[in-house]
Amino acid sequence: MxxxxxxxxxxxxxxxxxxxxxxxxxxxxxxxxxxxxxxxxxxxxxxxxxxxxxxxxxxxxxxxxxxxxxxxxxxxxxxxxxxxxxxxxxxxxxxxxxxxxxxxxxxxxxxxxxxxxxxxxxxxxxxxxxxxxxxxxxxxxxxxxxxxxxxxxxxxxxxxxxxxxxxxxxxxxxxxxxxxxxxxxxxxxxxxxxxxxxxxxxxxxxxxxxxxxxxxxxxxxxxxxxxxxxxxxxxxxxxDVELLIQSEKEKWRQILHVVMDAVMYLATNCLSFRGSKETINDLTINYPQPNQGNFLNLIILLAKHNPTLKLHLDHLQKGQVSYLSKTVQNEIIQLLACNVRNTIIDEIKGANYFTIMFDCTPDIAHNEQMSQVFQYVKITGSECEIKESFIDFVQVGGKTGEYITQQI
Structure with a gap:
């Protein structure tokens, strides 16, 4: 051989x-x-x-x-x-x-x-x-x-x-x-x-x-x-052109910061994002509506205390860039999830003692998926803390001990 x-x-x-x-x-x-x-x-x-x-x-x-x-x-x-x-x-x-x-x-x-x-x-x-x-x-x-x-x-x-x-x-x-x-x-x-x-x-x-x-x-x-x-x-x-470009950059930075704060607030509190009616014209009003969803209602609320965001919503027209679409929301959620996952992984790599737990459970589509959970000891100064963190779901194609061992 x-x-x-x-x-x-x-x-x-x-x-x-x-x-x-x-x-x-x-x-x-x-x-x-x-x-x-x-x-x-x-x-x-x-x-x-x-x-x-x-x-x-x-x-x-x-x-x-x-x-x-x-x-x-x-x-x-x-x-x-x-x-x-x-x-x-x-x-x-x-x-x-x-x-x-x-x-x-x-x-x-x-x-x-x-x-x-x-x-x-x-x-x-x-x-x-x-x-x-x-x-x-x-x-x-x-x-x-x-x-x-x-x-x-x-x-x-x-x-x-x-x-x-x-x-x-x-x-x-x-x-x-x-x-x-x-x-x-x-x-x-x-x-x-x-x-x-x-x-x-x-x-x-x-x-x-x-x-x-x-x-x-x-x-x-x-x-x-x-x-x-x-x-x-x-x-x-x-x-003059550079000054205008710099001012526009600062404007969009402020708008993106507000949008990201709204996404983090809803995600942290496990609240739904979208409503049944999401159109550009509905964003120009000064009061929230129930069918707009939590995300757009929160944006309208924050606009009352943020002049830059309020000016953006007041002059928003159909087809214009807004950073408020579902695609942007999903992309921000993905970026935040990657950051949280990387932070947890860094903590696990720095831990002297840790254990891994894997469990297979079918989802609503009857696809077998394996959850990854790490339990580790985090030492900060003289304090010691036992933490348990979920990492991700992994799709698996079998339930045998040999197959699961290979996946791990």
């Missing part, structure tokens, strides 16, 4: 790579559909800027959903709604730019100043997630792969400094210096880090050190930092 294979076969690697490419294509298609629908409302006029800063996505059934960028709490210099991208920045000769892929960004010579300003902020968001969001095992090329340490430079005093200019492209499996990609000129020496992407992992550490020590790279970094400071303080030539 042959020994257990420790390394995946070529067919398995190809299958995994094909699956990964399909997922990336679906993500890119979703981004393209999102930008196409929001690009029509993007123009330099004051009225269009208000629409440009509402980062929402319409699904196939017409329901709005939250933008993942707006769900993050970032600093003012890095927080940027994806739909703030001007039309000239989101379209290049009829093609939609994939904002999450630096390899798909236009060349420096073809890039407009408006595109450069937007992508400067986008690159900061990408670098903040690197290298924690990179699956290094999928970056293998010629027997070598990217490593976590490539994003850090060791100084002479042994201090590790993160390379804030380094980003990774999934589709091209290469790394870029986005400062040089955005701000280099025709006189800048040609480098793979700014043009086609660097892919020689064997020489990566050596080439990265040489690149960041070059004069051309230092000049590009200075231009990038200067531009970010101008955007943050609204000191550029597009000062």
């Amino acid at each position: 042959s020994a257990t294979r420790k390394k995946l076969s070529g067919a398995q690697n190809r299958k995994r790579a094909s699956h990964r490419i399909d997922e990336e294509a679906q993500s890119a298609a979703k981004m393209r559909r999102w930008l196409r629908e929001s690009a029509a409302s993007l123009a330099p006029s004051d009225s269009d800027i208000q629409n440009a800063t509402t980062a929402t996505e319409r699904s196939d059934d017409g329901e709005e959903s939250l933008s993942p960028v707006l769900c993050q709490e970032q600093d003012d210099d890095t927080q940027l709604a994806t739909s703030d991208l001007p039309q000239s920045a989101s379209q290049q000769e009829g093609e939609i730019i994939d904002l999450m892929d630096p390899g798909a960004w236009p060349d420096t010579e073809k890039m407009t100043d408006m595109q450069r300003s937007f992508l400067s902020n986008q690159a900061v968001l990408l670098n903040d997630k690197h290298p924690n969001n990179i699956e290094f095992k999928f970056t293998e090329r010629n027997g070598r792969r990217l490593t976590y340490s490539m994003w850090f430079r060791t100084m002479t005093n042994k201090e590790n400094i993160k390379r804030t200019w380094l980003v990774y492209s999934k589709t091209k499996n290469s790394i870029y210096c986005f400062a040089c990609k955005l701000y280099s000129n025709v006189f800048t020496p040609l480098s793979a880090l700014r043009s086609v992407g660097f892919i020689n992992w064997k020489k990566a550490s050596e080439r990265l050190a040489e690149h960041e020590a070059s004069q051309a790279h230092k000049e590009c970094v200075i231009k990038w930092k200067t531009r970010l400071q101008q955007i943050k303080s609204c000191q550029g030539i597009d000062r």
Whole structure:
């Protein structure tokens, strides 16, 4: 009998790579559909800027959903709604730019100043997630792969400094210096880090050190930092536009905070959300109605004490972005559930003593599902507490002891 294979076969690697490419294509298609629908409302006029800063996505059934960028709490210099991208920045000769892929960004010579300003902020968001969001095992090329340490430079005093200019492209499996990609000129020496992407992992550490020590790279970094400071303080030539965008961002942050508080209140108290009649016109009244449901009635109540939300409801029209649809409610509930689950899992990982309990019970559709419950000891200072937490339901296809053991 042959020994257990420790390394995946070529067919398995190809299958995994094909699956990964399909997922990336679906993500890119979703981004393209999102930008196409929001690009029509993007123009330099004051009225269009208000629409440009509402980062929402319409699904196939017409329901709005939250933008993942707006769900993050970032600093003012890095927080940027994806739909703030001007039309000239989101379209290049009829093609939609994939904002999450630096390899798909236009060349420096073809890039407009408006595109450069937007992508400067986008690159900061990408670098903040690197290298924690990179699956290094999928970056293998010629027997070598990217490593976590490539994003850090060791100084002479042994201090590790993160390379804030380094980003990774999934589709091209290469790394870029986005400062040089955005701000280099025709006189800048040609480098793979700014043009086609660097892919020689064997020489990566050596080439990265040489690149960041070059004069051309230092000049590009200075231009990038200067531009970010101008955007943050609204000191550029597009000062009025930046001020309007910042005010719109603040408005939507306040509205989203109220919506999330309403969702958390109803979910915490195990109250129903929806009613029998939910239309935009019903939200313009100043008193709640029984058939609107708890969520919309609570929003109307909170609007009496929140001028921003009240102004939003008073000017709300049919088809306009509201963040009040059932799709947004479900998405917020899912985000909150993931956060609670991760918190519980972190507590379990930090516990010295814990036990697991699994129980199979059919649901109302007669599908067998197994509940996951952990009982663990949480030690806080000198206090000791025994906690019992439910994690999730798992669909199972059998009830035998062997099958359940395999599932656990």
